[in-house]
Amino acid sequence: MSGAQGGIDTRRIADVALAPRFGRGFLAALAAAALGVLLLCYAVVVLLVVGLGVWGTNVPFVWGFDLINYVWWIGIANAASLFAAVLVIRRHGLRTAVNRFAEAAALAAVLAAALYPILHLGRPWLFWWVFPYPATYEVWPQFRSALIWDFWGIMSHVVVTSLFWYVGLIPDLATLRDRARREWQRRVYGLFALGWRGSVQHWARHQAAYRLVAALVLPLLLAAQTIVALEFAVTLVPDWHQARLPVHVVGTGIPSGLGVVLVLAVLLRATLGLERYIDDADMDLLGRLFAASALACALIYAGEIVTALLENPRTREAFLSRAFGDYAPLYWGAAVLTTLLPQLLWWRRLRHIPLVTVPLGLGAAAGVWLDRFSLVAGGLVRDHLPRIGPLYAPTAAEWILLIGTLGLFVLALLLFARFVPVISMFETRHEESEREAP
Amino acid sequence: MSAAPPICGVIAEFDRAEPMIGALRAARAAGWPDLDAYSPYPVPDAAKILGAHGAPVGWIAVGVGLFGAALQFGVQVWLNVFDYPLNVGGRPLFAWPLFLPSAMIVGILWGAVAALVGMLALNRLPRLHHPVFAAPGFERASQDRFFVCLFTGRPGFGPEAAAALLRDHRPLRIAEVPRA
Numbered sequence: 015m016s017g018a019q020g021g022i023d024t025r026r027i028a029d030v031a032l033a034p035r036f037g038r039g040f041l042a043a044l045a046a047a048a049l050g051v052l053l054l055c056y057a058v059v060v061l062l063v064v065g066l067g068v069w070g071t072n073v074p075f076v077w078g079f080d081l082i083n084y085v086w087w088i089g090i091a092n093a094a095s096l097f098a099a100v101l102v103i104r105r106h107g108l109r110t111a112v113n114r115f116a117e118a119a120a121l122a123a124v125l126a127a128a129l130y131p132i133l134h135l136g137r138p139w140l141f142w143w144v145f146p147y148p149a150t151y152e153v154w155p156q157f158r159s160a161l162i163w164d165f166w167g168i169m170s171h172v173v174v175t176s177l178f179w180y181v182g183l184i185p186d187l188a189t190l191r192d193r194a195r196r197e198w199q200r201r202v203y204g205l206f207a208l209g210w211r212g213s214v215q216h217w218a219r220h221q222a223a224y225r226l227v228a229a230l231v232l233p234l235l236l237a238a239q240t241i242v243a244l245e246f247a248v249t250l251v252p253d254w255h256q257a258r259l260p261v262h263v264v265g266t267g268i269p270s271g272l273g274v275v276l277v278l279a280v281l282l283r284a285t286l287g288l289e290r291y292i293d294d295a296d297m298d299l300l301g302r303l304f305a306a307s308a309l310a311c312a313l314i315y316a317g318e319i320v321t322a323l324l325e326n327p328r329t330r331e332a333f334l335s336r337a338f339g340d341y342a343p344l345y346w347g348a349a350v351l352t353t354l355l356p357q358l359l360w361w362r363r364l365r366h367i368p369l370v371t372v373p374l375g376l377g378a379a380a381g382v383w384l385d386r387f388s389l390v391a392g393g394l395v396r397d398h399l400p401r402i403g404p405l406y407a408p409t410a411a412e413w414i415l416l417i418g419t420l421g422l423f424v425l426a427l428l429l430f431a432r433f434v435p436v437i438s439m440f441e442t443r444h445e446e447s448e449r450e451a452p
Numbered sequence: 453m454s455a456a457p458p459i460c461g462v463i464a465e466f467d468r469a470e471p472m473i474g475a476l477r478a479a480r481a482a483g484w485p486d487l488d489a490y491s492p493y494p495v496p497d498a499a500k501i502l503g504a505h506g507a508p509v510g511w512i513a514v515g516v517g518l519f520g521a522a523l524q525f526g527v528q529v530w531l532n533v534f535d536y537p538l539n540v541g542g543r544p545l546f547a548w549p550l551f552l553p554s555a556m557i558v559g560i561l562w563g564a565v566a567a568l569v570g571m572l573a574l575n576r577l578p579r580l581h582h583p584v585f586a587a588p589g590f591e592r593a594s595q596d597r598f599f600v601c602l603f604t605g606r607p608g609f610g611p612e613a614a615a616a617l618l619r620d621h622r623p624l625r626i627a628e629v630p631r632a
Contacts, residue, residue: 025595146531154531156538158550166524166554170561177564181571185594189492192591208578211585212593215504216575217494222506223571226513230564237557443596444493447469 024439028186028193030286031435039285044428050421057415058133066136068411074394075406080134082386083416085242085263086270087127087423088171089382092235093271093307095120095175099235102182102228108299110441111292115282115430116275117179122426123274124175126419128168133415160244167238174234178227184210185220185440239264246389253332253393258321262389265314268307269352270382273375276300278427280368280375282436291437294366301365308356308378315349332396340405341392344384351381460631461603462614463587464623469495472598475621476501479602482617486603490584490593512570513563520562525555587629601629 071078098116101109187207243260322333602614
């Protein structure tokens, strides 16, 4: 039994974060992501100086890329955190491998998402007006509106997702502190580890807190997406005014987040040499889960068609114009990418080929983006009034903003992979020790 | 050893969790007043021997979460029903179902923050320094070793008694923890 030390060796993971250099590939990726963030700054400055006119939105298309991308990013964040939280609560073996970076992906996505609702306000610097503060005019926010719930939803989402990530990170930061050879690393990691010394009494409370925060994440995720969906559903737009919309937005968001987690798992395995910790069985499970979420998504799409056919003529007409009208390619692109193609991963052989899983994962994320576009823009094609203006099409300023948030997402993940353990080390040790026990 | 600086405890290092649990059990049986164990991952059995459990964290989070939700609900009612009643197409002012979503969300926010803060407070963290950090080899408590520390100082529970008790469980090493 004394030779069992190899079983709980997580030094490889810690040393990734402590390595003095990360190679040219990392620097190139970092530079590309930083360029993206610069583009984001440019897009935001242009928006602030010129105003919302730089976007392609106009009546009736009052929402465009702002809401499309917001709902899309939130979907990725939600599915990634949902996945991580369920693994932690169920103490599933897969958690050791993927929950940490699923949480990180969720955090990066929620940061990217949170920008949009602020930027789309028209006068973003006054966004704090939605907070109930004692104003001179003695007016208060209208809490009977879904738009105000959204402020609380996003704020809580950002804070609780960060907490979930950080609580799980504390013991691993202590490991980094203890393995660091350089003084500044010891100090920085030591500060963020809050003096964690691994007392078994502390562990008991830490585990309770970690699983509790994981459990608290779950209702929050449903609430955040549901509120976004309600913002659409409470309008009188025929295609949006449906009780099924929250289910649609929550359910179809899941393949995008799982697709991103799958892609990240492949990339981490390949670039950081972590095959031992994210093993083939983990990839297998992740692939099947992804395919299953796509199947659930297919059921939601089928439900949409059935509901539309049973609904009143206006709703039916609106749905048909979304599926077969001007924005039809978006609808069908979404249907194929999020529901049909991921089904390929039911084949065991295909689940282990990165050249298959990566395009499918990214494809699902793109597919959900098309679905949001189809919903936000396509849903307005048939309204109660005849449309006189042109169709909505994003302008260069909107595309630059999207690329910028992608840059922000990638930058956050790169920094995460560089500076903190990408795999939960204490969970890995725990798991290995349980496996050794008879 | 008499010329050495004053010590506050004796610490034993193990390479597995089982002897650590054994040593803890023996120290508890001997009535050792002040002791702790350190491990690289949660060892629930050891925590049980020391009488620590996670339930208080849960109660703190639930209590604070419910308080936060009630506060949010109350604030909404006060703002939208009493202080600034706004008639929107004759809809009821006290539309309580519409006050529930943000009450729930903010309750969860309070609960999650309370889980973290409560856990830290019960653990007396953040505390960046602690005497055990000075024990030789203690950096491996966060990697792959298990430690039992018997704090000395009370009459009858001196360093010699501690070392004798710990030695029975065949630790890799026994060291004294200097007083910080």
